[in-house]
Amino acid sequence: MTRTAAPVHPHPSVAGAWEGLVTAALLGTARRTPPGCPPGPEAPVALLDAAAVETVRRRAGLRPARAAEPPRPAPTDPRPPLPPAAARRLVMLLADRPGTAGGRRGTAPDLMELLPQWLAAANARGYAPPPKALPALLDAARGRTDLRPAALEFAGPRAMWLARFNPDWRFALRSTPGGGAALPHLDDTDRILQLWQEGLFAERVGLLAALRSRDPAAARDLLTTTWATERAEDRLMFLDSLRTGLAPDDEPFLEQALADRSRNVRATAAELLSALPGSALAARMAVRAGACVAVDRTRDLPTLVVEAPHECDAAMERDGVVATAPAGRGERSWWFGQLVEAAPLGTWPRRLGGRTPEEIVALPVADDWQGELHAAWCRAAVRQRNAEWSRALLGEPSAPEAGGPGAVSLAERAKLLGTLSDSERAEWVAGFIAAHGLSEAFQLLGVCAVPWAAPLGRAVVDALNIARDAGSYPWSFSGVMGLAERCLDPSEANRLDGLLAVPDEQEDASPGAGGYWSEAFQRLVTTLRLRAAMLEELEAPSPATAHTPVV
Template sequence: MSANLADAGGDWIKPALVGIDGARAPAFPAPVGELLEQVDGDDALARYARGAAAMAACRLAAVEVAPAAAEPPPAAPDDARMIGEGEPLAPALAAIFRGDSERLHHEACQRLAALGRALPAAALASALDAGRQRARLRPALLPVLGERGLWLARLNPDWRYADRGAAGAGENVVGEGAAGEGEPADSAAEVARLWQEGSFEQRLALFARVRAAEPTRAREMLQAQLGELPAKERAAFVAEFDAGLGADDEALLAGLLKDRGREVRRLAASLLARLPQSAHAQRLAAWLAPLVTQERVLLVKRWTLDAPQAADPEWAAAAIDAARPQNDALGERAWWLYQLARQMPLRWWCERTGMDPAALLAWAGKSDWKQALYRGWIERIHRDDGDWVQAMLDAPGRAFGEHHGELLALLPPAQRVRHWPRSFAELCRSGRLDEVLGSCAPGQWLPLDYSRLVGEGLQQAGDTLRQDWSLRQNAQTLLEALHPQALHGWQAPPRAPDDTPALADCLAGLERTAQLRRLLHA
């Protein structure tokens, strides 16, 4: 949408708020106004409705409808990668992006990237809107917009996130070393330009790539700009220190313990705690160790746990909140213990007691401080804590049941299957559909064997779909999460004459989704 059209917006929108009549008929900018003059027989209300509809369509399409002082944009460049409108994949991609399924959007982008192709023209506007609405789609979307998509994005401020800088910051931008040591000078210049001029999403994606390849360089880039960033952006950049975390990061992270942003302080403290030799980790150990002690009962030694008797004045400098929120379920001392436990890496508990994660969970479960420990431990869990993840998933009574989805997501897909229901009927009865789907992020599929098991069950689930409202609500997402190879020959359950319109729509939607996904992977 141009500046001229934006300025004209108030002239044709405001009259609708006070009423439309002949005396107050708004003037529409050319050529919309000229076209309206050619329509005979309209009263003031009909004329306004026609004009407003035309302006709204122009606004969505980013069309210039008023004379512009600037030269018109250059024509869209040719792009050999773009899917042609005559190719079978083009209508499937257009249909996918007209829909609102985040899983299908990710899958389409990943498939195009694997094929080395770009989105067809008919899908670009919808795809750019999808990226505007969902920031986490952008890393997958930007590489497949192609030249036409980047050209179109420049014509609409709502799509500014997708300008040339985003696509230009690919793998080739970050070299093997500093400029002059294996990295082309133009790559160094492009990194510097994007770091200074890019949008937040572009700069964060660039920072993540630099951090993965050159942690020291990334740290220096961020340190130079920390004072200029809002708290939300500081937190996002600090979270990327998880990759390549090392002792050299301590000085920067220690300074962030005094940051104005609560989330920044929390992230910095969590990262510092993972550096055993850091001053912060040493302070945490000094506060926790006296609370986890051994006592002798007859001939047996056993570990005991206590909570702090009082808040330490130095906790504030370690991003530990001593003040318990009034509505929190934990008591004051339990709150203090939870605050310490949520920062200390889980491996410390094993090293301190000699117990494995399963034994520690059982030990904590018998303690007066169970809730404080369980809550702190589930917040402390990290992708490197695979043994703790397995122990929490296997805990008796599904003690961590409400967190199973996020715990499963920390495991490789092949290791998740043993924790899932072993038949489609059991999956429906257990009410664990959300858990299974929640462990499978957009862009991921269920393992092939499990996909076949679920797909066969869903194909024969006509009666269940008629009776189980929960399955009906999740059936579409379940089908989208199946491995593509499990869709060969798949058909939706047959319809019955007495099916409700809602069920008929559900079954038709399943058939359409299966067909689109088959076309995508043909």
């Protein structure tokens, strides 16, 4: 027997209302009768019939529209493809997601933490990603801002093309100078001028940065053409680009910027000028700072005495000295610190009897001014990239004060280390760890070149081994252990095999500490060997070159 649906009589104001049909479907025909249909067991069929009729009516009411223009094909990527093993490794790294559950990590490597290193190695070798990996690569970069520069460089032009079709990936267009658009050739002066005058802000920033890295004078001249009409926040960003290739030729432009109506622009111009020891501003600051510090030879030992400025005049403000001190800071010490920070470090040997930086730093300072004076010298050494003064302020890594008389904080020591060569930096931090252990070394390790030099790697492993043997609380060293997984030279893996066994627990040791240490060292060794395998895979010939005949 065939069931016959109840007749439907759609009415423009009732049965034709799509919203009424949707409401009846959501609530159920037992609670809401479809418009134009009597209640009863046939109501569900009537609802479907009415929906079919209304669907046809809605579609028939659409006006024809012009077909959308199909997207242009993705641009070609001229770089060679990844070797097959490296491509498979990339898929594995991108598929890994950090676990949501707490507790111990086990011995498995943290693949997401290895992705930045893999990307850096792939970029150094100039490989292109597999097209199918681009969505996962963009998703990974979306979730981690620290990953974006390397990920977008590796993703290349096809990822920029793809990002235009997904709002979740629009960050890639904002993060890339020019929003993924190609910058003009740096010899095409007409096109450069047009882009500078008419381009979007991101395009102009990218253009200025690219031009500055190749021809600093041309970039500065381009900036001067529109400087007077730029917004204050844009002037600040553009001025910051002059840090690349900063030279005495930039001084006239920066001197003009000292009169800018924006305080932030004036401060940045003053900072850049103070980084030029031969600039007029540096000479003015040298006179001001030199008048505040002298050697008192009437004491048993030569002693530095400080007479901080009693006012901040208009000339000082024009040269970048901020008049208003932060809350809780004395005005005179605030002004004094700024003067010393901006004065060329070459001022002090001439001013203080021809002494070397080491001898100057070793002098006692009267009236509790030592901390303020040495902290200002630290900032000056970092700003002027002066390795000689950085060494003097750091002192010997084994010094009892753990960093020298001028380094008043770990952050300042880390900045001073940044002015030294990679090898010297690693050697100093290794000495620091040998003398003071790992409790304060985490921030210092972060400024060392990767992979760690052999002396530094040995110092870290030895300190971890000492902490284990001493029964130390193991979770206190999880941060350093994580750094070691990413930064130790992979060749160190074989030297760590002796640390994999579970040690006998001492009576005063943390419960379960031995098992944790063994597990952590196993994960370290596994990660190092995985990193070595990753590098080997990237060194293998890619498909494009594997069968290229040798000429």
